[in-house]
Amino acid sequence: MRAVQISEFGGPEVLEVVDIAEPVPGDGQILITVDRAGVNYADTHQVENSYLSKAKLPLTPGGEVVGHTEDGRRVVALVGSGGYAEKAVGYAQAAFDVPEGVSDADALALIVQGTSAWHLLKTSTHMQPGESVLIHAGAGGVGSLAIQLAKLWGAGRVIATASTEEKRKQILELGADAAIDGEPEGLKDRIIEANDGKPVDIVLEMVGGPTLNESFDALATFGRLVTFGAASRQMAEPIAPARLMKGSKTIAGFWLADCFKTPALLGDPLTELFGLVQDGKLRSILGGDYALSEIVTAHEDMRARRTVGKLVLDPTR
Template identity: 40%
Template sequence: MRAIQLNRFGGPDVLDIVAVPKPEPQAGEVLVRVHAAGVNFFEVLMRADRYAVTPQLPMIPGVEAAGIVEALGQGVDASLLGTRVAAPLFASSRPFGGYADYVTIDASLAVPLPDSLSFGDATALMVQGLTALHLSRRSPPGGKSVLVGAAAGGVGSLLVQLAKRAGAGRVVAAAGSKTKLDHALSLGADAAVDYSNTDWPERVRAATGGAGVDIIYDVVGGPLTAVALEALAPCGELVFAALGRYALGAPQMEAMIVRNQSLRGFALLPLLSADLLRDGLSELFNLAASGELKVINGGRFPLDQASQAHRLLDERGTTGKVVLIP
């Protein structure tokens, strides 16, 4: 079968298409013919060895896939054969391998897909959907004003919608272009600010009547974090979910202490038991299938164009979810 393999760190061109043996499902596993594989920004960082964790090479990237069950390992319920499923590889014992024609995964982790939900949309609701869902649950936005960074991206576009569903008093979207801001507004954001403008924290405060936001959901990290703090209200909370992109120093921490502000870290995987994973994905899949949650298509690429998909993410030229179609 075909797969995209990372043999060395570097730019998008280091992603090679190779022929590898088709995996065989072991006891308790299913073999899934991949119809869509999600591409995530942290995979771009990992490819360039700029992520918090350096992967062991060679590796086949891809932590989420969706497709049809084509074979069963010993002991697996025969009714799964031929079903449409999500394969959340990130929660399995082999968390990579999605950039390929086939993957295997423990049958207990294969989550059925509603017939009306596309494979591509299903990939958007795995890492990014669960991140948005659990961000909104760990720091509930009900009755509060919130700032969503990268609000037209994979996580941000879903978080805008979920925060509104959870009763946020005001959702302020931040992004880097008018097109992206228009996307966020179309998804229900109450206001939108362009963080390429130097005075954007002032515009966030203006959008909240001068008070600032109660919660900042930070999925971007880097230099923007320290600037975003200027828009956080006294006693507000910064929820930091940008693993490996820290930029807060002593001055920012001291300012937070003086203003009675709090910092909460967020990492998805430690929160996910098998039941929470399945329940969360089923909820997201059903919301999307019924039209209550909109998935933004950020680009569909053939498997052998994985480097182009990574290049698009590298250049921050995307809105929504980027997907490979084997």
Template identity: 40%
Template sequence: MKAVQLVGFGGPETLVVVDVPTPEVGPREVLIRVKASGVNFAETAMRQNRYAMTPPLPSILGSEVAGIVEAVGAEVEGVAIGDRVAGSAFAAGQFFGGYAEYMVCDVDFVTPVPADLSFEHAVALMVQGLTAFYLLERAPAVGKQVLVSAAAGGVGSLLVQLAKRSGAGQVIAAASTEDKRAFACSLGADSAVDYTADGWSQAVRDLTGGAGADVIYESVGGAVTRESLKALAPLGELVIFGSLNILDFNLGVPDLLGMIFQNQSVTGFATVPLLTPQSLRDGLTHLFTMAASGELKVTIGGVFPLEQAGEAHRALESRQTRGKVVLVP
């Protein structure tokens, strides 16, 4: 089969198209003929050896795919050849194999994809959709003034919609360009701010009557995280998530003093440790149903042929995309 291997650490040119044997299924595994594979910031960090774990070389990146079941193991029940499925390998702690024509996935982490939902949209609802879904369980938005950073991105564009639907008092979108801010507002954000502007936290305070946001969902890292603290209301919660925060997170004593005297909290969030086979299936089934019915808008920011995985990484790293970046065979 055709696959894209990471053959060294560095730029997108380290992603090379190769021919490798098609993987064989184990007793409780499913072989998926990949129709769409998700591209994530975490993989761009892995490519540079800047992630929380160092990938072996060579390796095939990618941990989420959607496609057609090609083969099943001897002990697999409830999944048949020809089924449309989403393979959430990341939920099983498998972070490799998705940038390929075929991928093997543990049957416990396979979810049916409705006939009226595209494979590209299914992939967009896996890592990003589950992150948005369970962020709102961990830090509910109902009745609160909330700020969503990177609001036009894969997680942000879904989080804006889900927060609004859950009953947030006000959803403020933070994004870097006028186009992205307008896009976030078209998804339901009540207002938007430019997080690249100096002192942008004051704009958040102005929009909240001087109080600041009760909950801030922050995934950009660096200076944006520090400025977010200034936009946080007393008793507020800053929820940190995403691979960019792993790459650049630095709070100092002045930041901590402000938190202490305003009774604020900084909370870390990661999706994978929360996922069991049941919670994965419940979350994805809910998201797939909403998207298929039109209740939830899924945005695809770029569809690239598998052979152009390097270009997909460049597009994602340029921060010019909206929504999800996807590879197709």
């Protein structure tokens, strides 16, 4: 079967389309004929072996797929790796039936980005109605869904960042109250200005480096910042405990992989998110439908911040 494989770690250039043997499901696993595979920013870290969990070579990247099982079910599944291929195997407990009215792109957006946004707002920061929320990379997969969910759940003011005027316009169309430039220099002041001169209650942060520090400085008393990525590939300056105490601020971390061993931590949010899509209250943004042969371009586009929303791969092309 056709699949993307890497034999050395590096940038997008190490991704190659090759012919490999079909995977064989083991105990508790199912075989899925892949209709679309999701492309995530975490995949770019996996390919260069800079992710939280270390990879082994040779590797077929891709942690999520939507497709059909051997008994005809249409499922979206977390597979860990191996998703960039015509067929993939995953554990049955991490495969979820996709209801009518939910597209392949919707399903792929919701199983990782959607459940992440759900947990960031409900589990990690415990957002309450009326609170202000700052969302970094608001045009991205997690950000575009988090904006909509925060508004649905009663946030007082939603502010989001983006790197271009076009993306900031899209953020406003999604329902954000304000869209600002996410460049680190002067970011604290722009955040507070966008929140009518007041610090913000909640920050969803996945850029890292000085962006995290500037965002922390814009937190209100009892404010909560959750970090769930480091897209800049930069380390933030350490924040001393005394700075947390003054203002009673919280920094939390979130990694969706910590939910994998408890299926309900994925299944319950996913059921709610599917329902919101079916009711027309939540929409995913398809940022690119790439052929498997275009995988290098997909990773280049993502790393260069040329994309929005959810990126998917078509293994038939």
